[in-house]
Amino acid sequence: MVTWADASRWEPAPLADAVGALNAEYNKLLPASEDLRKLTTPYGWTGEAADAASAKVTEMVDGLEEWAAELAAGRMAAANVGDAVVGVKNGVEEVRNLAGAQNFTIADDGAVIDNGPPPGTPPEQAEAVAGERRQFAAELAERVKQVMQSAEDVDTDFCSVLDRILNHQVFDATTNDNSATNLSAAGSAGIQAGGLTIPAPPPEGATAAQNAAYWATLSDQQRRQLAMDHPGLVGPRDGFTATHRDIANRSLLGQERGELQRERGDLQRRLDGLKESDPSEMDEYHEIEDQLKELDEKLGGIEQVDARLNNPDLPPAFLLGISGDNAGQAIIASGNPDTAANVATYVPGTGSGLPGIEGDITRSDRMFAEAQKAGSESTSVITWVGYDAPQSILPDAASKTFADNAEQRLHSFQAGLEASHQGERAHSTVVGHSYGTTAIGQTARDHGLATDDVIFVGSPGVGVDHADQLRLDGVPASQVSDHVYSTAAPTDPVPLATNFRTPELDGVDPLGPDPTTEWFGGRQFAAEATSPLDSHSDYWEPNSSSLRKMGQVIAGS
Incomplete structure (x- = not known):
């Protein structure tokens, strides 16, 4: 389990070094991908020895493909974790700065320690100040909790990738078409296997402070990816940064426009099938006209916002x-x-x-x-x-x-x-x-x-x-x-x-x-x-x- 002290000591630099070393090894291996599956025994050589030689070539190629996939997975995971560590460190520093500004500290186990109100606080304000400090301490505790949750998610994800690499579960060459698989394809499979998930956000209904604490633990790349891939999650969240909420909500703006236009089209088709002059259809006709007017006004508002x-x-x-x-x-x-x-x-x-x-x-x-x-x-x-x-x-x-x-x-x-x-x-x-x-x-x-x-x-x-x-x-x-x-x-x-x-x-x-x-x-x-x-x-x-x-x-x- 990751502790506050652990997360405070995390550094992305060793991971960046690992990415460089893994990348160098991968680039040495990749040129060997020229149609390795076409290697075979010399023409006319048959028999048990020829079969054994062919099987050995296949075994070697399978090993190279597995190696390529594992190098690619390790390289991708190290890069993603390095990026995530930057985010976690940002979250740690933000909590520390907030705590320090109000004379609080965070213990190694994540406990919030109140070092007392500012010197010279008038006695008549002592009770009010104590209540405010209890509230602030509770907010700090929530922020610490969110930072630690993100750190735990990163740690768990990285360990899962490393386990798959160590147990040779990244790529199984024997399940692939030997005539079509090469080192590039194995590397692509490794990249996919080495990708880390972005830590999950607080549940819907979380406070703005909880949202902000979580958001602080993400790197800018992770934030942008969430905003683009999950706009409905990012756009409405109080405590997330305005630039990323804007990215998400501009996408949602287009979705709202499309929904309103589809709804309008459905109503218009219903209206076209009615006759205002028919007494049995008159009320429905006018009701749909009113609904169309409301939709047109909302669509007009969408255009005003967009403008x-x-x-x-x-x-x-x-x-x-x-x-x-x-x-x-x-x-x-x-x-x-x-x-x-x-x-x-x-x-x-x-x-x-x-x-x-x-x-x-x-x-x-x-x-x-x-x-x-x-x-x-x-x-x-x-x-x-x-x-x-x-x-x-x-x-x-x-x-x-x-x-x-x-x-x-x-x-x-x-x-x-x-x-x-x-x-x-x-x-x-x-x-x-x-x-x-x-x-x-x-x-x-x-x-x-x-x-x-x-x-x-x-x-x-x-x-x-x-x-x-x-x-x-x-x-x-x-x-x-x-x-x-x-x-x-x-x-x-x-x-x-x-x-x-x-x-x-x-x-x-x-x-x-x-x-x-x-x-x-x-x-x-x-x-x-x-x-x-x-x-x-x-x-x-x-x-x-x-x-x-x-x-x-x-x-x-």
Whole structure:
């Protein structure tokens, strides 16, 4: 069994040396592959001696083929294991760095040791700090577990290949057609036998930290192979790197387009077989027409996402999620969130989905540009349509059910951004519009949210009565109100129509009070009054004070 101490000492260099030596031997052997099976006894030589000589030649050739296969298997296995060791070492170093930054260490047996909170921690914060450290220790333990699982998988796989080589089970020349087999074919069989499997990922439903710990143990080659060969496994996983999720989800985008087009074709054929003028078929005819319209709108959203991904005039985009279910979901990042210093997640509200997603993406791109103007030199703004948003004002948007169903997804997504981020910790902001603010507020209330700041725009309520009831990971409870921003245009009908605007009745509203009220706490900022028909959407208009303020918060300025 592999221990943490063993994995910590693993080095890929000896394996690289072994690959070189095995390759040299294989290249010496390969020229002997010129039709060895055609070797035979001289013409006219017959009898027992001739038969014995022919059998000996066959035996020698079989031995050379077996040798070629074993050399090829050993060379391939050593190369794959060397690559895998690099990944395991990356996982070990990542855990060590995370532990060291919080004054933890990892023992040789993998145990997590808490060396105490930072000196000078105020006594009144001791209990809160102890709880945070217990939570962090549990996360470190999960990361150690994932690293060790990957190391064990690599070790088991390599031992299995070596056993097959030592027991001469890589290639059985006697089962092959003696007239067709040569050393090249034997070598190809060996290469296939020497290939290692990529360590299995955590089970579906694993935390973002578990996913990130597993992902850290893979080499870039392994990650790319998984993303291309198993896009459904990589694309949705919070905690995996954005570049590889993008590879996987672009493949899934094509699959979703194909599924929607096939579904549309089936419906169209059904419609073509009906007559609108026939009273017995009229209802079905109109129902299929409505379904076709919905499919066309979702297909239009797919094209809008694809256009943004391939627009060379805007910041590079990364597709972090895609689904055609219900109204459709998509998660698109402007800029790489794994490397950006300032990362924002925008959660739109009622009516969001694949249809019309271009407007939400445009808002994110505008926030990206405003953050740059505010001094952010490294930025990523993510359009997060990662939940089934309400599709109607009544009755859908009056219910907290849609926010309930969004909570775990948003919590996991934000945790995944933090877990996959490279280098110094990013400054994070979550921006919500309309019902999106409700989803954000309930998530922060019930699960906590991995972010430094939240911005509520045009909110019908965020599920709490006061800003200090929100939990922002990394922000002390006593300081949360300083990190909560909200705005509502004086002509926006949504906050006006969905709130009682009196503290005595706040508890009656199922979505909670308007966060721009003075008694809610937090920081309020202004938005221009525009037409009541447009004011709920005008917060992102170019040169508006509201857009400018959002950019400043995202930039941390």
